[in-house]
Amino acid sequence: MPSTQIHYDPSTPEFQNELWNVYRTMRDEYPVYHDPGSGFYALTRFADVWAAAADHDTFSSRVAEANDLLPQLIYMDPxxxxxxxxxxxRVFTARRVAGMEDDIRNYIRSLIDTIAANGTCEFQHDYAAVIPSVVVGGMIGLDEQHIGPVRAWTEAFIDTTDTNKALEAAVGIYTTFAELLDERRHRPRDDMMTDLINAEIDGQRLSDEELLGFCLLLVLGGNDTTASLIGSGTVLLLRHPEQRDLLLNDESHWPTAVEEMLRFESPTQTLPRTATRDVELHGVHIPADSRVMLVWGAANRDEREFSEPDRFDVTRRAQRHAAFGHGIHFCMGSGLARMEARLALTEWFARFPECELAGDPERITSSWARAYDSVPLRLGGC
Structure with missing residues (x-):
């Protein structure tokens, strides 16, 4: 029998400070956690999460959240x-992503110039969130006047303290893209919106609902998670100056550093599935139709998979991690996110190697994300 009582509730502000201890207890004593109130189950060990993510026949992506939104990939099965x-x-091929690197780097440098001229920085909103919104917005076909509002709407999906705010944000995104898609039908451009309008599956065009669902998923996946990665990665380096100095002295470690940031502070901590049949795991019976949470953040700190998992090490060469998911829903934009984070971090610390926290960063309360709402910085030498 478990020796420690535990209550897993990621929707509370307190959870953001205690999650690693909660996760450890769940992995060790409640590898299949059953919530007594809501009735959901949660998997936290790496091997279990990895296997469940690859078994879409048993753990379906058709979940309750899909009822509130238009159709989108993360809530679909084959x-x-x-x-x-x-x-x-096809939009996120390695060749196409690599071809964007120079443009993204040039944009980042111009953004840094603007921040340097101002002399102060609230890093999360002035820098970390701006870069992915501009990159993904450009790919989709958003003009400059739409990027800021869409970025603000997507941020509402991270903060889960007000579900009505998230639904209002979804309506704002749907309304904006409905107008833009209608415009593309009359005046096509070389962008993703035009490509989606013209795309066919077995001779059939996508429905209006599918088009809007695609657009919502692209801006959510492209904005929030990458912004969270850049923000969390920066705070990690500032709180582990020996790791920052190692990177400044040897830039060859940046790719593994980004992977370690993803593992250590996974931007997406958990996503739901629905059990399609009865499952027995670690002596626990999961009935068919149960809600099952795959807790990526806990899996990525599992000592059964990673040596010294609570040690932040930018030279770590883990064979795998679950920050981008696994199986048929593995993140299509993972290559782009990795590149954006690498460029954002290398360019920032090349320009501001002596920057430091000007106060305690503030976290967002979220049932699924690990993100900062505010990261105040002193720039140091420019």
């Missing part, structure tokens, strides 16, 4: 998910 994913995956 064969429709496979066909729709194929349409978007």
């Amino acid at each position: 064969p429709r998910q496979t066909a729709l994913r194929k349409l978007v995956s």
